[in-house]
Amino acid sequence: MDDLEEFARYRKRMNERLLSVDNLGIKRFCALDSRAYEKGALDVGTKELLGLVASTFLRCNDCIAHHVIRCVQEGVSEAEFFEALNVALVVGGSITIPHLRRAAEVFDQCKATGRPTH
Amino acid sequence: MDDLEEFARYRKRMNERLLSVDNLGIKRFCALDSRAYEKGALDVGTKELLGLVASTFLRCNDCIAHHVIRCVQEGVSEAEFFEALNVALVVGGSITIPHLRRAAEVFDQCKATGRPTH
Amino acid sequence: MDDLEEFARYRKRMNERLLSVDNLGIKRFCALDSRAYEKGALDVGTKELLGLVASTFLRCNDCIAHHVIRCVQEGVSEAEFFEALNVALVVGGSITIPHLRRAAEVFDQCKATGRPTH
Amino acid sequence: MDDLEEFARYRKRMNERLLSVDNLGIKRFCALDSRAYEKGALDVGTKELLGLVASTFLRCNDCIAHHVIRCVQEGVSEAEFFEALNVALVVGGSITIPHLRRAAEVFDQCKATGRPTH
Amino acid sequence: MDDLEEFARYRKRMNERLLSVDNLGIKRFCALDSRAYEKGALDVGTKELLGLVASTFLRCNDCIAHHVIRCVQEGVSEAEFFEALNVALVVGGSITIPHLRRAAEVFDQCKATGRPTH
């Protein structure tokens, strides 16, 4: 899971850089972003699946890696995981297939190493 | 709910036109599209929320109207509905706001006239 | 074919407005845009199908109407037309379906009224 | 300027609907959105041009109408306005042309009726 | 052509992983995707050019590599290849230029090593 850990370190370092900027808008946006995935009327796993499908449509591999890790942490099953990706595939088309490959790869890496805890 | 009914009629008429084309690929795709939202490991309401969030990111008002109607039919609550839209808003940015307005409008129209059954 | 004619008039009037602006970049871009569809190693019909598929992915109904009219003028057959749209559908996903409906509608309007000549 | 006024009324009514939802994330996002265009190191006109170019890339006519009105209110000149749109055109391609037509139309409507004040 | 071969291996391995999932929708979608490029009213080369232009608009380098390889296999000429990319460039704007660079690079790699046969 080396590249996931390297990605997590880079992500953490650069997020801290962004939050060090004297710009209240950026700080507040990042706070909003975290809060959108907290438990409410919908549970956290469902929200992470929404985030995963969103990232797949918008075709952002960094975001996909993040949401796959979070889905695994929340105990999303393989069947649920791929049903959500199937919605993404049908709505977003074959252009999403490279991102399904990436999502499956990260999912398998997380499973192979136990649930990630960072 | 006049414009929703007009939209539903236009949608039905043109879908039949598409399915009348001698093109197996288009026919099969439409079948796949319907099946992606059927009950599986995830329930239908969750899948419709995935479809709603997808349509909001991809900024397609026709698709939004369709998934809002389906969400209401599946008994998605107002709190669940807007939490899903909040994920769409945070991930997709203010560019999605015109589509949140449209989604809220259709949601209110459905509620005002009872659950749509078509 | 009233709405197509109204669209054509609006398009013509506003294009003239854009070209009246004292901005060389905009003028040159519009010239490049026209030239991209002229006959070269690829014939005009093929280029219009490329433009149609592009407009469908990018989900622009005005551009779709324009390229459908041009395809009909160039003698693209119904089978060729829907095969190109099927590529668009598979690559772009169900989000393109509302635009396939629109493309089919304009195609039928053009056929019903004879080949458009404007 | 009737359709702009109708759009403004619809926009206001539905924004109030969105803010009436018991969802803190949506409320905070809308506040962030307004604040992003306030004067800072960059002046308001420049920020509105950034918003206009963004809306043109992302191809949202409602957002374009909003930012054109704001640009005119901030005294952006015709030359500045179309230079910004030329950047949008070159970066975003001919797919943005329908939106340049709309932007020019709203710009002319604003100029014809004096600076909008709402 | 080392990186193309590595990409082909990764693509093959992960496609097999996706097809191993117990999800009928994903399996059927992948079958539809292959069939969309088979000979019909349009020849295979034209369909691959449609796929190439689509991939360039949607800015997916993996898909671009795949369709460039297929175009070369189908005997698409350099003039046809770049005319199709010019349509993509004009419709999609300068944002597609990094992908034209990638397409040209893969095209040259294919030519330098003879037509790829895998």
Next chain:
Amino acid sequence: MDDLEEFARYRKRMNERLLSVDNLGIKRFCALDSRAYEKGALDVGTKELLGLVASTFLRCNDCIAHHVIRCVQEGVSEAEFFEALNVALVVGGSITIPHLRRAAEVFDQCKATGRPTH
């Protein structure tokens, strides 16, 4: 700043390849692209910020690196730089965050090595 220099070399080499193609449309587009950022009613720094925001919405890291380098060359301040990125973030949503990380990284690299002059 090694990877930026490698990127600049690759970019230069492949741009020359594209311009070597016997295709007038591609040559003219590249000329238009350069000219869109020249001083006019708007100054060069403002135009580069427009290009940066565009690249961030459209999520193209190569284009972001190019415009960040140009912004630093034009003397854009850190406050102006992040205010423009904040507009991009609010309009484009959290999907732009990976690109804000990249923009900040390139900005810091440019500052650390003095203003780039190539």
